[in-house]
Amino acid sequence: MLKAYIHSYNLITPLGLSVSENWQAVISGKSGIQQQHIPNVLPDPFFAAIIDEQKSGTDFPSEIITKLEKMLYLALLPVVKADPVQGRSLLILSSTKGNIELLEQHRVQEAHLSVLANKIAHFFGIKDALVVSNACVSGVMAVGTAKRLIQMEEIDSAYVIAGDVLTAFVVSGFQSFQALSDGVCRPYDRDRNGINIGEGAAACFISAEKENAVFEILGDANINDANHISGPSRTGEGLHRSIESAIAEAQIDRREIDFVSLHGTATLYNDEMEAIAMNRSQLQDIPCNSMKAYYGHTLGASGLIELILSMESAKKGTLIPSKGFENTGTTQEINVIRKAEEKQIDLILKTASGFGGSNSALILKKCTI
Amino acid sequence: MEYFIHTYCHIKENTISVNGEPFFASAALTVPEFLKEAYQKLAISYPKFHKMDKMSKLALISSEITLKGVENGENVALVFSNCAASLDTDINYQESISLPDNYYPSPAVFVYTLPNICVGEVSIRHGLNTENAFFVSAGFDADKINAYTEYLLQSGKAEKVLVGWLEVLENNYECFMYLVDTKGSIPYSKQQIITIYNR
Numbered sequence: 001m002l003k004a005y006i007h008s009y010n011l012i013t014p015l016g017l018s019v020s021e022n023w024q025a026v027i028s029g030k031s032g033i034q035q036q037h038i039p040n041v042l043p044d045p046f047f048a049a050i051i052d053e054q055k056s057g058t059d060f061p062s063e064i065i066t067k068l069e070k071m072l073y074l075a076l077l078p079v080v081k082a083d084p085v086q087g088r089s090l091l092i093l094s095s096t097k098g099n100i101e102l103l104e105q106h107r108v109q110e111a112h113l114s115v116l117a118n119k120i121a122h123f124f125g126i127k128d129a130l131v132v133s134n135a136c137v138s139g140v141m142a143v144g145t146a147k148r149l150i151q152m153e154e155i156d157s158a159y160v161i162a163g164d165v166l167t168a169f170v171v172s173g174f175q176s177f178q179a180l181s182d183g184v185c186r187p188y189d190r191d192r193n194g195i196n197i198g199e200g201a202a203a204c205f206i207s208a209e210k211e212n213a214v215f216e217i218l219g220d221a222n223i224n225d226a227n228h229i230s231g232p233s234r235t236g237e238g239l240h241r242s243i244e245s246a247i248a249e250a251q252i253d254r255r256e257i258d259f260v261s262l263h264g265t266a267t268l269y270n271d272e273m274e275a276i277a278m279n280r281s282q283l284q285d286i287p288c289n290s291m292k293a294y295y296g297h298t299l300g301a302s303g304l305i306e307l308i309l310s311m312e313s314a315k316k317g318t319l320i321p322s323k324g325f326e327n328t329g330t331t332q333e334i335n336v337i338r339k340a341e342e343k344q345i346d347l348i349l350k351t352a353s354g355f356g357g358s359n360s361a362l363i364l365k366k367c368t369i
Numbered sequence: 370m371e372y373f374i375h376t377y378c379h380i381k382e383n384t385i386s387v388n389g390e391p392f393f394a395s396a397a398l399t400v401p402e403f404l405k406e407a408y409q410k411l412a413i414s415y416p417k418f419h420k421m422d423k424m425s426k427l428a429l430i431s432s433e434i435t436l437k438g439v440e441n442g443e444n445v446a447l448v449f450s451n452c453a454a455s456l457d458t459d460i461n462y463q464e465s466i467s468l469p470d471n472y473y474p475s476p477a478v479f480v481y482t483l484p485n486i487c488v489g490e491v492s493i494r495h496g497l498n499t500e501n502a503f504f505v506s507a508g509f510d511a512d513k514i515n516a517y518t519e520y521l522l523q524s525g526k527a528e529k530v531l532v533g534w535l536e537v538l539e540n541n542y543e544c545f546m547y548l549v550d551t552k553g554s555i556p557y558s559k560q561q562i563i564t565i566y567n568r
Contacts, residue, residue: 001523001524090513096483097459097482098454100459100463103456103459103460103463104463104467108456108460108538111456111459112452112453112454112456112505113454113505114452114505114506114507117505118507129506130504130505130506130510130513131454131504131505131506132502132503132504132505133454133483133484133485133503133504133505134485134488134501134502134503135483135485135486141502145502145504145517148516148517148520149513149516149517149520151520152516152517152519152520152523154512154513154516168466169459169462169463169466169482172466172474172479173462173474173476173479173482175474176474176475176476176479177476177479221500221526222500222501222502223498223499223500223501224447224488224489224492224497224498224499224501225489225492225498226489226492226493226495226496226497226498226499227493228489228493229480229486229489229490229493230476230480237498238498241498245526249524249526355480355483355485355486355489356483356485356486356488356489357489357492357493358485358488358489358501
């Protein structure tokens with residue numbers, strides 16, 4: 001089978017409208033999460049990370065209308081510039097809810113995810129589109145899907161875009177689960193008490209071409225817990241198996257993994273499950289983090305945002321601290337990164353877990369020039 | 370390795386057919402009523418069924434038929450897709466938060482506002498700790514679904530693949546599901562899938 005490589009990428013988040021702005025913000029410890037008073041979204045104040053629409057300062061094409069469309073457009077624009085559309089290329093959109101706020105006006109047809117994906121694809125001259133909507137693992141799975149379709153020679157390249165926005169729909173839902181934190185979230189910490197919702201978008205270009213690539217995708221897996229639709233497995237079954245499957249495909253010694261970018265939503269059960277899975281896979285000593293205290297949980301965007309920051313981390317040779325972590329809060333220890341440290345990073349493991357019992361693992365290797 | 374379509378099933382317009390043969394027909398007037406009758410026809414006891422949304426019910430019924438004879442714990446990957454994602458349940462959930470004096474967001478409804486929940490439901494029912502994915506496309510995308518299926522088989526990540534197209538939106542529904550296996554009588558190919566889908 002062919003191999004798949006990651007080329008250019010971009011980030012649009014509350015912490016910045018480029019990768020470098022995001023890197024600067026994260027490495028200086030900034031968080032995009034603030035207390036919000038938006039009665040249309042939730043009657044009471046809540047903590048979330050929101051993009052200030054005024055900040056973009058761009059004139060958008062007339063067909064780019066909703067906030068999410070603008071974010072996806074801004075995310076993809078420099079990527080298409082760096083890696084122009086050619087050959088059999090596919091747009092892969094990762095999103096959980098897309099333009100769901102259009103349902104408030106009963107615009108059901110326009111709220112379809114495929115309509116959003118086709119609109120963005122059409123605008124950039126990409127002839128085909130596919131959506132990955134697999135809850136919170138979507139962003140990681142979208143990258144894995146690009147890899148798999150390239151390996152099968154179904155496509156030559158893919159533009160993976162990921163995005164979700166903060167809406168009354170999503171915030172009220174997580175509130176109904178009593179899953180929202182009463183402050184900035186604290187992944188893996190003993191005092192963690194839930195998630196913050198965030199919004200963001202990301203884009204990257206993946207192709208079979210090795211020239212000018214920055215990372216190779218060595219392995220990926222998406223294995224279900226088969227346990228519960230809204231709670232993680234207590235044994236970390238699906239995540240453990242996903243990690244094992246990805247490692248087996250990558251044909252690496254697990255001790256060579258330099259850094260693990262975990263999901264770390266800061267709910268009691270998710271973080272505990274991840275610590276168990278990491279120990280079952282004997283990865284407990286490898287430096288790991290969660291980026292949720294910088295960005296909140298950006299749902300379908302989170303996996304790709306975190307993957308891109310992990311690649312930046314490897315490029316810079318600097319580990320990103322797991323913001324919000326002070327005291328061990330899981331029954332099994334994992335090596336949560338406390339401060340920005342220099343480290344040679346060549347092999348990255350990225351994981352995600354979500355509703356529906358879904359889990360994903362992806363292994364990246366830095367390309368040597 | 371040679372692969373076959375072991376079993377396939379169509380569910381639409383109040384009827385279920387298996388391998389092209391009629392299996393069940395109903396005179397039900399609503400989608401939920403039809404799904405309930407279809408569940409009764411299967412003669413299984415799975416009380417969780419009644420808590421599910423329409424798409425998960427459709428996935429449960431069609432997988433019960435197509436996975437017949439497959440043991441719990443077998444490495445059967447699930448590759449489901451549709452066009453409307455979870456919009457059918459999204460519309461219900463949106464109604465529950467639209468009016469300030471009639472505001473009742475429910476976690477039991479909210480959880481089904483993700484299309485891949487039906488993949489989780491089938492995984493739980495059949496004990497499948499296996500590869501799973503949910504894709505959304507304007508129509509059944511035989512090209513990419515076929516490439517993804519073949520990837521799972523060729524890479525050894527799955528021994529069998531259960532593929533489902535599960536479309537549910539308000540009063541409309543359609544399900545097409547098939548099991549790709551090393552056993553069976555219909556040789557597996559993309560063209561064969563397209564032919565069967567259009568039956």
